[in-house]
Amino acid sequence: MKILxxxxxxxxxMVLTSRLRSFGHHVLVAENGAVAVDSFREFAPDLVLMDIxxxxxxxxxxxxxxxxxxxxxxxxxxxxxxxxGSDTTDNLVTAIEAGGDDLIAKNAPEPVLRAKMxxxxxxxxxxxxxxTANANLLEQANRDGLxxxxxxxxxxxxxxxxxxxxxxxxxxxxxLMIDIDNFKRYNDHYGHQMGDECLxxxxxxxxxxARHSGLSRAFAARYGGExxxxxxxxxxxGDFELLAMAVVTTVRNCAVPHEKNADWGIxxxxxxxxxxxxxxxxxxxxxxSADQNLYLAKNNGRNRAQTSILEAGSTAP
Ligand code: GH3
Ligand code: MG
Ligand code: MG
Numbered sequence: 001m002k003i004l005x006x007x008x009x010x011x012x013x014m015v016l017t018s019r020l021r022s023f024g025h026h027v028l029v030a031e032n033g034a035v036a037v038d039s040f041r042e043f044a045p046d047l048v049l050m051d052i053x054x055x056x057x058x059x060x061x062x063x064x065x066x067x068x069x070x071x072x073x074x075x076x077x078x079x080x081x082x083x084x085g086s087d088t089t090d091n092l093v094t095a096i097e098a099g100g101d102d103l104i105a106k107n108a109p110e111p112v113l114r115a116k117m118x119x120x121x122x123x124x125x126x127x128x129x130x131x132t133a134n135a136n137l138l139e140q141a142n143r144d145g146l147x148x149x150x151x152x153x154x155x156x157x158x159x160x161x162x163x164x165x166x167x168x169x170x171x172x173x174x175x176l177m178i179d180i181d182n183f184k185r186y187n188d189h190y191g192h193q194m195g196d197e198c199l200x201x202x203x204x205x206x207x208x209x210a211r212h213s214g215l216s217r218a219f220a221a222r223y224g225g226e227x228x229x230x231x232x233x234x235x236x237x238g239d240f241e242l243l244a245m246a247v248v249t250t251v252r253n254c255a256v257p258h259e260k261n262a263d264w265g266i267x268x269x270x271x272x273x274x275x276x277x278x279x280x281x282x283x284x285x286x287x288x289s290a291d292q293n294l295y296l297a298k299n300n301g302r303n304r305a306q307t308s309i310l311e312a313g314s315t316a317p
Pocket of ligand 3: 179180181182183184226
């Protein structure tokens, strides 16, 4: 475990540190509550051993600040054990009321300290497992089950945040809407299962095109059905136009057979894009413009990209 040991008495800190290290733990010492609160954020310990009476800031105040900090985090409760002169009932009640989880006497016999650390290591192990499971769940909740791309809900959240930031800094912003050509015929001809396979291949191609664009903030998502989107915060106009074309080419290069797709005989996409040099106004207007361009790309023969530039002011409600 990573243990944050907080005690102003050097002699106590030294004895406890050497004992804890001999049990195999990694120990960081803080000499008062204020230092402990700072160290807690950086060290992210599995356990805190906290003295109560200390100069600058006492253990109760430090515990209160640590709990407040944890409340601002996604998911956190680090065990805090108070170090006391004696482990009386009164002390235990006060410790728990103050936000601690247990207490231990500073001069507790070695087997008692070892046993308590063993119990805490179990808790730390479980917390680690929970944190990992939580992160996996969150990751899954943000993904589309069929294609593995970001799903629409997550795309909306992330796009709104990126747009708000772009408006604040007057940064550029662009959207690409991507739609598979004649996909209904694909399903009718090859069946829905093959249709799903095809959606996966196209999604991978789109994701690759976005990743290979070198635009670190670009992200691709499944917009819905056989439609995808790439969101491009802080992008140069030239890079946006290149990526629009790259998506069409990358999907075409996969050469997924599609007998019923006009003269091409392979799966193709149409792309509609809209770019704003300085984000301003309503994001919906940018999407509408990208949609109109997608419609144009379809009308102009499919298997192509159509893009346009929206000047500031053109997105006013
Ligand atoms: P266009 O070139 O104009 O885009 O024609 P289209 O046939 O692609 O467009 P349309 O909107 O008529 O058909 C879209 C089809 O996409 C219909 C629907 O069954 C199919 N589709 C949507 N989501 C899924 C899915 O998850 N799996 C499969 N297999 N098909 C899907
Ligand atoms: Mg469609
Ligand atoms: Mg389509």
